[in-house]
Amino acid sequence: MMRPYVVKQGDYLTKLAHVHGFDADEVWGHPKNDELRAMRPNPELLAPGDVIHIPVQTKEGLPFTAGTANRYRASVSRVAVDLVFEDEEGPMAEEPYEVRGLRGADGEPLNGQTDADGRVHFDVPVTVREIEILFPRRNVAYTGLVGDMDPGSEESGIRKRLENLGFLIAGPDLTVDREEALRGALVAFQRSRGLPVTGKLDADTRKALIEAHGA
Template sequence: MPRTYTAQAGDCVSSISHAHNLSPQRVWEAPENESLRRERTSPHVLKPGDTVTLPDKEIRQVPCATGRTHTFRLKGIPERFRLRLHEDGAPRTKVPYRLVIGDVTHEGETNEQGLIECGIPPGAREATLEVGGEEYTLSLGTLQPVSTEEGLRARLVNLGFLADEASEEDALSEAVARFQAEYGLMPNGTVDERTRHKLREAHGA
């Protein structure tokens, strides 16, 4: 019988599924989670208190030849980490980086879009990024939905339009107006559905 789980801070569908030995795709696409999909649109962004239905485990039988080694891979494992680096509105391309998540280290260069992309464990909560002689501590899975003020502020900070998530309301309105102007929207500082959609699109989640 399907069970329900109440999302906590830092949870996403992938981490919840991993903790319960389920496929993230199967959990996200479960009919019981239809309203959750409509409200959140992305399995990577949940709000604490969201209810996620965990479907029953499926038992699959796969014919295999004896005397051989067979490899099975669970869909959605590992999870993907994506981070785009910008400076003064332009992507930081071909910049060496070092990303440490637990006991796993990824090293490389950003691509032509300033993107860092690699696989990470579904339950990862923190990462350390070294780039350009600076070190950053990244909290994974803590981004709130764009429909919340916390999610709105966090995306504006990450995109460089807002200095701090605790900024005053006037500063928030000005940041929204600057974002709207840069992305071809009416720069009135009012957060409507078009602004939220464009902000989600620009941020990537």
């Protein structure tokens, strides 16, 4: 039996499968999710308010022995995080970094180095919501919310992509009209890509923005 579940900010299929204990592929391919699947080609990019049908959970207890310490081990699914960092001069190439907030057993950060394109790639448990990526040599840190990106078909997804690409200032700015700020960001993006400058979100601009962002 399936039940409707309303997607919240930060939800994505792999995370929902872990939290609610179902097989992601089976649920995504279920006929009750045909409409959602047609609207959202990528199940890891869901929008708040989307409705996905998931199995009704049955209450199952774990065996235990009274009077003794009982130990349980659970496996946690992981998802890939792929980011590219640039500054005004181009890619932040071969830059040492630390990833904090992964909740490792020893609490130590994950260390690595960006590639020639400024790319950072690592896996995070689906239980992690927020991470921090620190670049020690530059003394700068960036905060990322895992699963927070919205589909490119939504205005919220367009705004977030423009923010990540540096065309739109993140967060509320009471001195700037939101629609005017979005139009200005679209104009700047269109110019950077050699697109007709209209300040409007046409199909070509949406496609180019999604491609430039990587998803």
